[in-house]
Amino acid sequence: MAARRQANTRASPLAKNLGASYASFVMRRHLAPGLGALASVLLSCAALIAVPYARSAEPPVEFTVEVTDPIRRPLADAVVYLEEPPSRAAKPRRAPYVMDQVGMELVPRVLPVPVGSKVVFPNKDSIHHSLYSFSPVKTFEIDLYKDKKAPEVVFESTGAVQLGCNIHDWMGGTVLVLPNAHFAVTDKTGKAVLRLPARRLPFKLAVYHDRLRGGTEKTTRLVEPSAAAKPLIWRLSLDDDRRKKKPSALDAGYR
Numbered sequence: 001m002a003a004r005r006q007a008n009t010r011a012s013p014l015a016k017n018l019g020a021s022y023a024s025f026v027m028r029r030h031l032a033p034g035l036g037a038l039a040s041v042l043l044s045c046a047a048l049i050a051v052p053y054a055r056s057a058e059p060p061v062e063f064t065v066e067v068t069d070p071i072r073r074p075l076a077d078a079v080v081y082l083e084e085p086p087s088r089a090a091k092p093r094r095a096p097y098v099m100d101q102v103g104m105e106l107v108p109r110v111l112p113v114p115v116g117s118k119v120v121f122p123n124k125d126s127i128h129h130s131l132y133s134f135s136p137v138k139t140f141e142i143d144l145y146k147d148k149k150a151p152e153v154v155f156e157s158t159g160a161v162q163l164g165c166n167i168h169d170w171m172g173g174t175v176l177v178l179p180n181a182h183f184a185v186t187d188k189t190g191k192a193v194l195r196l197p198a199r200r201l202p203f204k205l206a207v208y209h210d211r212l213r214g215g216t217e218k219t220t221r222l223v224e225p226s227a228a229a230k231p232l233i234w235r236l237s238l239d240d241d242r243r244k245k246k247p248s249a250l251d252a253g254y255r
């Protein structure tokens, strides 16, 4: 338990990453050094004021994304998301997001939500669960429960929130709190489709995986809208899977 607490209280690399300035990111990548202060100021203004999304009837930009491990095996449950610029779709929806407890597992294992969202944690098993998070992004504990409406938890800050169950060591999951609602999760084939509002400046995209080695800084890219013509491919370096596995003898029961 002590080790788990320690692991869960590490500062979230995602939270750090989200603090980076899109304006300076664009300037570093797109301005030749020497264009001078005037261009920098103009670009900063453009990025901070006008950047969001041009009001146009243009169709959304649709990126096909593929995420694999270093030896090209597809990775499911990777989250690709828009980090910058700020999006008008940032407001959380009214309906809560859902992370189920089914067969003594958290489903889905990784749940992306926009900042400010509510998440409910129903228990579909016939036994009690007690969920907790010691993550600095959101700390909470839900006492043992079943057969009743699970409390809602509101996630007010961006970052990765690791969850566990006080009773069942192997029950792990992550609520990934993102700056807006523009995200997609890869399927078993490692693929996802990310739809973004039409715009002219580049998108700052990143990919999260719960075994990503290091932070999402390494997966962050500036992507021009014109790049949507081809699949975007990320190959992630992952930590070994040290997660405890559910005892196989339990698979048959407890529904």
Ligand SMILES: [Cu+2]
Pocket (backbone or CB within 6 Å): 104, 128, 129, 130, 165, 166, 167, 168, 171
């Ligand atoms: Cu449990």
